[in-house]
Amino acid sequence: MSFGETLDASMDSMEETRFKKKQGPLIKELLAKKKVHFSQTEIECLLIIYYKLQKDGPEKQRAVSKNQFRDILHNAFDMTDGAMMDRIFSALDRGPSIYVSMETWISALSLFLRGSLEEKISYAFNVYDSMNDGYLGRDTMFNLLKSSLVSQSGEDDAEEAAKDLIEVITKKMDIDRDGRISFQDFKETVMKQPMILQAFGQCLPTRLAAYSFVTTFTPNRGKL
Template sequence: MSEMSAMTKKMIQNLAEKLCKQAKHFNKTEAECLIRLFNELLEGQTEKRVGLGLDRGKFRNILHNTFGLTDDMIMDRVFRSFDSDNDSYISVKEWVEGLSVFLRGTLDEKIKYCFEVYDLNGDGYISREEMFHMLKNSLIRQPTEEEPDEGIKDLVEIILKKMDYDHDSRLSYSEFEKSVREENLLLEAFGTCLPDAKRTLEFEQHAFQ
């Protein structure tokens, strides 16, 4: 048994060395901690999935319970953003690389990540319809509102006025990037898809202890 765990330890160290080069915001020790955490999370899944990685349900639980994300549509998009090979599982490599941007990304990386999350159909634009769907999901409706959809439509128009520089009723990546650079608060304009500072700190304190 001890030989087995020593081998596993060595494997974790080798993997961490490789991954911390790709996920540049973590050092080797932090990458090792994230690999261990990943392995712990996998143990909660049924055996047949273990070789593949974290499934959607497990990953969404982490997004919700650990990082405070609440919107189903956004959580699904975050899952897809992490799942870079589109096999419906988060591998250990995708886990460490995804968290590198999710927790410690530069503004550039976060702009790219948020745009990817918000571009629901992956066509390179955030359309008026996509904005409407995301805002409708993420805004808390007041029971007294007779036409809540009208308020959301108005909000979409306000956002387009501010961010849609070429007036084609959709946001390209360069428009999104330009808007966020001018006003950082617009980074998560269409719904929360990054953890706040408190949640990030709590996760890192727990993971890297």
């Protein structure tokens, strides 16, 4: 698709052309990164979505805010665990800014929509290991599981259920039997059983939500 062809009918064609030309160097940089699983046209479409979100924010907002991104995760990707949001933001971008950069926006969507299992394993572990210790101890596991279970049952029931789950998960994932789950333990277990990737809480879009989002910028393919 050429720069003269309009990607978004709701934008003035000249405005869109100026935006894409301005972001040309960034688009080239993103395409050079092997971990970004989008074509040039797809990146352009996603950056235009970003631009429209930025314009919809408060006056003179210089980027998409984390609150706006939180709404995207909740409404578009069915990621509704509020207790997990701060961990997700930290895993995607450990900086203190209240904004989500264009680079982080594209990288996050590439991971969510087209990421390999190994990429998602690294990301999920980083979400759960919010202290960046390199392992998940029992206290960390308890806090993660209890938070995700509170909404499904009472506080006391969630605590007991979390303790029971810790025993089950530790037996399955703690390969070296040192009482904690290292990244290598986590990776080896999930590579064999991908269904337990999000054992400690949802940090990725549902498959249906991801497919629906993909079709907004690749309507003829919808490839995940």
